[in-house]
Amino acid sequence: MDFSISRRRMVEQHIKSRGVRDPQVLDAMLQVPRHLFVEEALRDQAYSDFPLPIGHRQTISQPYMVAVMTEALRLKGGEKVLEIGTGSGYQAAVLSRIAGRVYTVERIAELARRARRVLDQIGCTNVNIKVTDGTFGWEEEQPFDGILVTAGAPSIPQSYLRQLAPGGRLVIPVGSLGSQTLMRVTHASPGRFDEERLLDCRFVPLIGRNGWQNEDY
Numbered sequence: 001m002d003f004s005i006s007r008r009r010m011v012e013q014h015i016k017s018r019g020v021r022d023p024q025v026l027d028a029m030l031q032v033p034r035h036l037f038v039e040e041a042l043r044d045q046a047y048s049d050f051p052l053p054i055g056h057r058q059t060i061s062q063p064y065m066v067a068v069m070t071e072a073l074r075l076k077g078g079e080k081v082l083e084i085g086t087g088s089g090y091q092a093a094v095l096s097r098i099a100g101r102v103y104t105v106e107r108i109a110e111l112a113r114r115a116r117r118v119l120d121q122i123g124c125t126n127v128n129i130k131v132t133d134g135t136f137g138w139e140e141e142q143p144f145d146g147i148l149v150t151a152g153a154p155s156i157p158q159s160y161l162r163q164l165a166p167g168g169r170l171v172i173p174v175g176s177l178g179s180q181t182l183m184r185v186t187h188a189s190p191g192r193f194d195e196e197r198l199l200d201c202r203f204v205p206l207i208g209r210n211g212w213q214n215e216d217y
Contacts, residue, residue, distance in 0.1 A: 003035050006047040010034075014049035015067045022071045028097035029067055034060075036118050037088040056108050058204055060088040061150060065201065069148055070094055072171045072184050072198060079145035082163065084134040084206070089115025089127075091150055096124045103127075103141050105134040107207060135208030137163045144168060151206035152180040159210060161185070161193055173203045177212065 011029050020026065035046035037060055042052050051059040061069075069091070073081065078100040083092050086106035092115070095102045102124075106112040109131045119127050130138060135157050137147070143165035149172035160170050164187045173180035182198040205212040 001043075003033060003043075003047065007034070010047040010049070010063050014062075014064050018064055020064075020067045020071050024075065024077065024098045025067055025071045025094075028070070028094045029063065031097055032090065032093045033122060034063065034090055036122065037090040037093070037115075054088045054111065056111060058087050058108070058111065060090050061203075066091050066094055068199070069150075069171050069182070070098070072182070073146040073148060073169050075099055075146060080141075080143075080165075081146040081148065082138055082141070082144040083148050083150065084137070084160075085150035086112055086115050086129055087150060089119050089124075089129075091148070092127050092129075093119060093122065093124050095148070096127050099126070099146070101126050101128070103130070103138050103144070105130050105132055105138055107132065107134055133208040135159065135206060135210035139163065147171070149173065149206065150203065151211070152177070152201075152203040153206040153211050156183070156185065157210035161187070164193075166190070171198075173201050177205055178202065 035043040038046050038052050050062050075098045080101050081099040083104040086104040092102050092104045112129050112131045137159045142163035145165050145168045147160050147170040152173040168187045170185040174183050182201045184196045186194045188194045
């Protein structure tokens with residue numbers, strides 16, 4: 001089945017019409033086949049603007065939120081980006097169409113394996129996946145020009161700030177288990193991080209040593 005018309009409609013109706021303007025983001029959303037990142041039984045819903053379950057109490061984010069978060073990183077092209085929470089792999093695929101190299105961390109091994117298969121299938125050779133506690137970031141590969149977190153944190157882990165390059169941006173949902181605010185944190189100068197509140201949102205919790213504990217969830 002040809003999903004290209006559905007993908008174009010998704011970008012026009014759910015993303016561009018709601019204020020996302022970065023041409024690189026819009027082009028990436030047009031390129032990446034979202035239907036391959038969901039279960040076959042849900043593929044007819046892949047280009048609707050809502051999250052879908054991917055197993056293990058995780059979801060693939062709604063397309064609009066993926067676009068908003070990607071645009072918030074203000075990528076120019078060729079950057080080194082860290083994603084926390086690989087999930088289905090869809091957000092990493094979108095980032096890979098703009099960034100030079102994407103490093104993505106997932107705590108659930110089965111999701112990481114599934115994401116790797118789909119990413120390989122569509123030719124995302126510039127994406128590296130690691131299975132570990134994502135709240136620590138990816139120390140060995142720092143610094144990053146951008147860090148994008150696809151799960152809600154109770155507060156901003158210091159590990160992310162330490163791994164952010166000068167001028168780099170961190171995009172992360174912060175708040176309670178039931179409701180968060182999407183924040184953009186810019187590494188403005190040594191020791192100085194400027195925070196912006198972007199919009200209200202709701203994500204699955206960021207589980208790990210520097211996030212929510214399993215018992216909290």
